[in-house]
């Protein structure tokens with residue numbers, strides 16, 4: 001029986017992971033589940049799966065969680081440190097499905113003890129890729145990609161020599177606004193940005209798909225995980241979301257990974273790796289699908305891509321600053337403080353300021369420096385958001401790199 005821990009168990013990836021585990025109760029023992037505000041879900045799943053520990057990242061919810069767990073064997077804990085401690089407890093397999101940079105420290109705890117980390121939290125690699133991969137090599141830990149594109153690349157590379165890779169192509173649905181007239185983007189509402197044409201995901205990644213910040217994060221994730229140089233990584237819009245990524249080899253062959261848009265495939269692949277087992281995902285009927293289409297991403301529609309490419313090329317602390325600025329810009333959009341296009345404006349201006357005032361290193365760094373950079377970028381981004389909200393950046397969509 002394998003022991004498993006799920007960080008971010010109450011979210012979209014966490015719930016899909018629980019779905020797979022709950023289908024074969026005899027195969028798994030659940031060590032810990034963690035969540036944030038949805039303690040009702042957390043407690044119900046922890047009791048249902050017989051977990052040893054349930055942790056909310058919100059200290060103020062400790063007593064409520066304890067009440068919900070009363071009468072069961074499940075222990076309660078609360079706070080970010082308790083989430084990290086849950087990750088540090090021995091378990092054979094840990095799913096990292098927290099959203100945002102909050103996933104970094106718990107993931108590092110798993111790597112420190114040489115564990116197996118199924119990584120949905122792309123922010124771990126965006127903020128501290130080199131550090132994280134070096135740490136895994138030192139401790140003998142295993143990192144398995146769960147982002148659908150990266151799982152697809154990982155699968156296409158099985159048995160291949162990385163030196164034979166000429167390019168990697170990650171696909172993007174194009175998000176909610178791929179067919180909107182450009183003039184409408186500045187006025188896009190939260191509800192409009194929170195719908196995805198193909199995937200059912202958490203709200204933050206859904207909005208990041210509409211802006212393409214998600215694909216920007218994934219460019220960096222690709223570079224960091226596979227150690228591929230930035231000029232060999234491409235993004236293509238593929239509205240059907242059936243091909244998740246392609247790997248091009250030196251002989252001209254392109255290996256594509258094709259499957260339905262269901263995260264249980266990538267989660268299940270990481271859960272059973274290196275074996276393949278039956279998974280409850282739809283089998284594609286290619287004759288019914290008929291056509292797969294592709295188009296180049298437009299720079300004016302998706303300014304986030306050019307920003308991410310600059311960050312990817314710069315390396316070092318730029319990823320941590322980029323991600324933190326993006327999280328703040330997204331918070332401000334969700335709160336109704338800035339418009340949809342202003343998110344890219346906020347991120348770009350924050351990075352410009354930090355390069356000019358704070359100096360962002362391009363070199364490999366330690367965890368403390370990454371966390372300091374994350375904090376500083378949040379402060380800087382908050383100032384920039386205030387300016388944008390006050391209308392200083394008159395037309396928030398203008399002045400971008402594209």
Ligand code: NAD
Pocket residue numbers: 007008009010011012013014034035036037038057083096097098099100102120121122123146147148199200201202203204205263
């Ligand atoms: P979600 O918002 O649905 O769930 C996030 C989880 O993190 C929840 O359990 C929440 O309680 C927890 N959480 C939130 N803030 C926290 C904090 N400060 N500290 C600790 N826990 C916190 O998100 P999601 O869509 O499941 O995405 C999770 C991660 O997986 C993200 O990094 C996302 O980019 C990545 N990802 C998601 C999908 C998808 O299909 N949803 C696909 C690929 C990658």
Ligand code: MG
Pocket residue numbers: 147148149218
């Ligand atoms: Mg993805």
